[in-house]
Amino acid sequence: xxxxxxxxxxxxxxxxxxxxxxxxxxxxxxxxxxxxxxxxxxxxxxxxxxxxxxxxxxxxxxxxxxxxxxxxxxxxxxxxxxxxxxxxxxxxxxxxxxxxxxxxxxxxxxxxxxxxxxxxxxxxxxxxxxxxxxxxxxxxxxxxxxxxxxxxxxxxxxxxxxxxxxxxxxxxxxxxxxxxxxxxxxxxxxxxxxxxxxxxxxxxxxxxxxxxxxxxxxxxxxxxxxxxxxxxxxxxxxxxxxxxxxxxxxxxxxxxxxxxxxxxxxxxxxxxxxxxxxxxxxxxxxxxxxxxx
Numbered sequence: 001x002x003x004x005x006x007x008x009x010x011x012x013x014x015x016x017x018x019x020x021x022x023x024x025x026x027x028x029x030x031x032x033x034x035x036x037x038x039x040x041x042x043x044x045x046x047x048x049x050x051x052x053x054x055x056x057x058x059x060x061x062x063x064x065x066x067x068x069x070x071x072x073x074x075x076x077x078x079x080x081x082x083x084x085x086x087x088x089x090x091x092x093x094x095x096x097x098x099x100x101x102x103x104x105x106x107x108x109x110x111x112x113x114x115x116x117x118x119x120x121x122x123x124x125x126x127x128x129x130x131x132x133x134x135x136x137x138x139x140x141x142x143x144x145x146x147x148x149x150x151x152x153x154x155x156x157x158x159x160x161x162x163x164x165x166x167x168x169x170x171x172x173x174x175x176x177x178x179x180x181x182x183x184x185x186x187x188x189x190x191x192x193x194x195x196x197x198x199x200x201x202x203x204x205x206x207x208x209x210x211x212x213x214x215x216x217x218x219x220x221x222x223x224x225x226x227x228x229x230x231x232x233x234x235x236x237x238x239x240x241x242x243x244x245x246x247x248x249x250x251x252x253x254x255x256x257x258x259x260x261x262x263x264x265x266x267x268x269x270x271x272x273x274x275x276x277x278x279x280x281x282x283x284x285x286x287x288x289x290x291x292x293x
Contacts (some may be wrong), residue, residue, distance in 0.1 A: 063143060
């Protein structure tokens with residue numbers, strides 16, 4: 001029942017389902033990753049072959065840098081180009097054509113909006129499935145845990161952080177908010193003061209501060225995150241599966257209404273010109289860490 005994909009793989013190890021993220025460079029979540037996460041979600045819904053725990057971990061230099069912003073930018077450019085190309089084939093590239101082309105660029109927005117809404121609905125369905133999985137779930141994190149990667153980690157019941165881990169929501173620099181369910185899940189788990197700090201400043205939490213805030217269950221040395229997660233999985237697997245599932249649903253209710261609000265807010269913001277400009281700046285940034293505010 002193991003799986004090997006382009007962006008992630010999983011195998012069963014001593015009763016636990018170990019899900020490895022391995023897309024270069026830093027496990028950015030695009031359409032291929034979403035396709036494979038949907039396969040994982042379906043496997044979890046079908047019982048995951050009786051797994052008693054699930055571990056999310058990364059074999060890349062960081063846990064996950066978030067959404068694939070380059071793919072999002074390329075989608076904007078492609079849809080705009082399609083509309084402009086259609087028009088110029090009729091009226092040419094002169095002044096009239098350029099004016100009408102700008103109008104068609106605006107007309108392309110409903111197409112882009114539908115595609116983004118579809119992606120957001122799909123990723124929320126995946127995240128909700130992982131959040132409510134009946135087994136104990138652990139995210140073993142290190143390095144960058146940003147944006148959508150942070151949101152993925154927040155679906156886990158427990159987060160183990162190597163000392164290198166840094167947790168951040170940098171979305172406001174792009175003119176958007178987290179769109180994969182991060183804020184409602186963080187509101188559920190932590191005090192609102194810290195949630196507002198993370199979102200409105202874009203600052204990151206290191207592993208030590210995240211542990212002090214209650215976000216992380218334990219901090220471990222570099223390279224020991226997966227081993228620590230395996231120890232937790234082994235301990236959690238000792239208990240009755242039905243009792244664990246019932247206890248988890250009581251301890252960790254899904255914030256459904258807030259998740260729906262987040263989807264609407266994200267989709268309202270994402271098609272503004274400021275967002276495209278920020279994406280343009282991101283994809284042309286040659287910094288070693290373009291994710292940082």
